[in-house]
Amino acid sequence: MGRTSPWWWLFAAIGVAVYLAVMFPGMTNGRQRIWVSCGPALCFVAAATYSTTYDTPLTGLLPLYCGAFLGIALGAVGHRKAMRAFMTWRAENPGKPDDEGPDVPWMLQMAFTLPVFLGGAIWYVSAY
Structure with missing residues (x-):
């Protein structure tokens, strides 16, 4: 499967669905959602x-889109x-710096998963 395969549309939809399913329960009000x-x-x-400006097929960018949202999720x-x-x-506490709030343990996990997934997507896009 090449990076411009139409299957990437399905993978993008799945990636966004996983992202929303993981992130929505963590939000406490409608504005955050x-x-x-x-x-x-x-x-x-x-x-x-980007696709329009640089004459690149949009399906060729979907692996990056999937990698970003799966990495965050x-x-x-x-x-x-x-x-x-x-x-x-x-x-x-609107306006207060985030570092004054409670610990954010998911940031360490995200600091590892996001570069792995996005790095894998960048490698895939550049290799294929």
């Missing part, structure tokens, strides 16, 4: 703009309670 749900749409607009897996505690604190 809207913010999280805008991520895939904004990234898709950025990918489409798997970086947050298992940390729902900690994420909710942080998001509750954040909603109650």
Whole structure:
């Protein structure tokens, strides 16, 4: 399967579904859920703009899109309670720096999963 295969549309949809399924339970209010749900749409607009500007097939960028959202989602897996505690604190303390809030253990996990998935996607796109 090449990087411009139409299968990447399915993989992109699955990646976004996994991202939303993992991230939504960690959000404590509607505003946070809207913010999280805008991520895939904004990234898709950025990918489409890049594709149009540089005359690159959009399906050729979908592996990067999948890698980014799966990396973020798997970086947050298992940390729902900690994420909710942080998001509750954040909603109650607008304007305060994030480092004053509760610990964010998922950031360490995300610091490893996101580069692995995105790095794998970058390798795949450049190799195929």
